[in-house]
Amino acid sequence: MKHHMSKTTAIATAVLIVFIISLGILLWFAYHQGLIDDGLSTAAVATTSDECTDAAVLILKQGGSAADAAICASLCQGIVVPQASGIGGGFLATIYTKNTAEIVTLNSREVAPLKATQELYLDNERATVEGGLSIAVPTEVKGLHELHRRFGKLSWSRVLEPAIHVAEKGFKVPNYLARVLSQYEEKIRRTDGFKDFYVNPKTNEIYREGDTLKNPQLAETLKIIAREGANAIYSTEGSLGQKLVNEIQANGGIVTMNDLRIYQPKFAPSVAVKLFQGDTLHTTNLPSSGSIFAFILNILEGYKFHENSFDFHRGNKLIYHRIVEAFKFGFGFRTSLGDETSEEVVETLLNVLDVDFANHIRAFINDEQTFNSSEYYRANTSVTIDHGTGHISILAPNGDAVALTSTINSIFGSWVMSNSTGIIFNNEMDDFSLPTASDGLIQSTANSIKAGKSPMSSMIPMILVNEKHDATLIVGGAGGIRIMTSLVLFLINHLYLKLSMEEALEMKRFHHQLQPMRVQFEDGYDQPDIVEYLRQKGHATVEAGPLLSAFASIIAISNRNGRVEFAIDPRRGGKGVIFDP
Template sequence: MLPHSMGVGGGFVATIYCKETGKIETLIARETAPAASDEKMFINKKITGALAVAIPSEIYGYWCLHAKYGKLPWKVLFEPTIELCFEGIKVSKYLADILKLYCDRIRREPSMVEIFINPNTDELYKEGEIMYRPKLGETLKIVAEEGPGVIYNGGRIGKKLVQDIQEMGGIVTESDLRNYEVRWEDTVKVKFNHGYTLHTTPLPTSGVVLAFILNIMEPMYTKNESVFWHRMIETFKHAYGHRTLLGDIHFEPHVSETYENMLDPSFAAKSRELILDDRTYNDFAHYGANFTNEEDRGTANIAILAPNGDAIAVTSTVNSQ
């Protein structure tokens, strides 16, 4: 449904609530850099293409999630998606607009032409047309039957994946797949007025950014709609400005200072004082940023409440379109 935002080549994070025990925890199943990566690998090189491919973690993360919380057999989980792959998916306006935006890139890459160009029209799929994903369906059939080892433990899909990536200039290896590990962590917990508590995901995700936004905005509500939206936009700019200083704390310990600041109500109060109802700023440094970001749409989210009161929120991504 959202092939530009998520998929087996990406990764995800999940926040899980178990009503019976009251426990809330997070699973970090994001992609990680291949072992051969270094800080100079993109100097004078494109940041797109096979070299930018990280270790895919989506399927292994789901396996770990299922091992701890799953009720249905593993293979049953894949049946609805496999059916959609072969019977077809109606293209939404959102997906059609994204395909149009990246038309030139799609046309340059034969593997994307095979997926996103309608063979009946030789044009990009349009809203309302039916798109088929038979190769993905066949891949998911194998994973459903054989488990994640077919990718991560020297199996045939993993071997083919590594071969394809390396032939296009990437550096992911079979050892990278074998050595990949998820992380189970506590949530970031932030209390607000009226008895509300936010449970969100820790670094390297942007859960702390959400907490920072809510901390700033909590006392700034107004019924004046234009002023409210101005304050919210300015808050987002401050939050995403500081986000440029964050990273994976397990590999970049120095980001802990920014991380702790963004969870500190007094730091939020200082940022709130910089938000004025009659002005905005074009200087990204005003908002605490050390660089600007290109617009990024490469993420999907789903939240599910189970009949027994359990809940899960999953954010899945291929990092960028």
């Protein structure tokens, strides 16, 4: 009897061991195939503003979605980062849903008014730069409302509450905004609206770093939008739309109520690039520069970077030349892209998204020399230069993620402020190409002004997703045309060369946008041997002065190996927060 019980126990134990091992194998397989949730509870927010990061964190802690947090942060940045983003502009976003592994993009980029034509701007190039004619149809609120409709969890009005609080109670002027105000003080003092808002009435001085700046007018505007939703601006029944139209037209603009009424943001599939280490990079398609970013990466992937690729002292010099050449080809092909479906645009888009085409173009990179002809790099018009932006990266407790980049284009956009609402209007008409270039190039119409069309943009909000369906990197940049090259260098330094995100951001950068034909090195670039090496290859070089927007500022969240981190570019600052709700 005792022997029988011992035998039975042994069999039961063996069966139990086999069951446990089998269950472990099944769970391991399911986890690595992304079939079960890894139980992520850590969340993170990173933005270009302390107050806006805190506002987004509050929304997540209240049970809001990643989209809710991004909406709140975006509206907040219109208050705290008014020189670069706001209700008077637009945005692009990449959105990831963890439990379905679905990733989509949202194009809420401004569009040309229905009355806009090329001829309207030909005799006055400054008309696209500032003033009423430079204003494209503002699209931010309509896009954010659509983002909430599809991905929101909290009520619309609740999502707006923290941003309204920031506008009412005020915020401490951050260093970067203080530098902008100081640089543009003379213009601020002579511009209606701006002089009343950015000159401290107590001291008659421009607001300085650390001063408390309130915006009660914009707070009231946001309260109306909280009550009425997007209809406040985009419906004839709304409280704000016709007011804004009247003020734009009073400044010489051509935006109409019909422009606002018919505008529709667009959800679309992402541009996807499979990276060598297994992640897939997802970002926005036209009118974003995401397709060109993918093209540059595909060119560079063929060089098989490793941790010592950039070690100049080990003789690894050539990679710097190759990266600059890839930049030049990227900006060259960008001149044939735009927000339309012409044969030229479709053919170029299909080409730059094709890995085989990137391999083909790589063969035109001459390791012995550069070329000073824009045509060699496939440019067929002048390179348009966009400017300021603000970026937001969100990782929710459930693993969902949003990367959102917004803009009003140049510093303070059109320099037209709504007296009734406090909204600063964009100058996105300056992002279109005008056929007035004197560089001898055949002018492309891909990015020409056309009613209802969006101009090309340098915004590239992106999310990397691994084979387990984790959003491993949520990243984007603020800083106009240098966003693309800055993000390429950041990804190379972080993913390929294995630098930490902080180390990757601290690395001094270089930039080439094809026109002008020179490599621009960041102020303080401390590797003169590399500069000299590129000169020997025929590159003209210049060091950027300590300008406010000389190089883009990157905002990133990483989620790898169970560890969540953030990184804020020291060039402009901002704030990141990691927390367990």
